[in-house]
Amino acid sequence: MNPDKVLVSMEKIVSLAKRRGFIFPGSEIYGGLAGTWDYGPLGVLMKDNIKRAWWENIVGMRDEVFGVDAAILMNAKVWEASGHVTHFSDPMVDCKKCKLRYRADEILTGSPCAGRWRIHRQRCICVPKQPRASSQILKM
Structure with a gap:
């Protein structure tokens, strides 16, 4: 198969993933929430595998990188100090x-x-x- 002739649109990939139960639009049965996705049984497994592979490649195989898992709800001063308030808009x-x-x-x-x-x-x-x-x- 010629790789130059294989063009798959993002819409086709999303459509296949939805049909196979990997992903669903977030809150779909209640009208949806744009930009969010819920994961079906296969989607949960695939997402976990990707996260595990990424973690191993970025954190596990490097001596100078350490993992940190912090809450996403934080005091406003944290976001100000990190520059998120002034630079991310x-x-x-x-x-x-x-x-x-x-x-x-x-x-x-x-x-x-x-x-x-x-x-x-x-x-x-x-x-x-x-x-x-x-x-x-x-x-x-």
């Missing part, structure tokens, strides 16, 4: 025509609306809406 634009908000990179690839855009605003998904004296943050 998505530039946002608002369409004046349809009143929807898009990430700036989405309109570059063609948005469903051909409206006029309002100036970029920054959105960081790792800070709480209303900070408290002791707030934890879930990095998404």
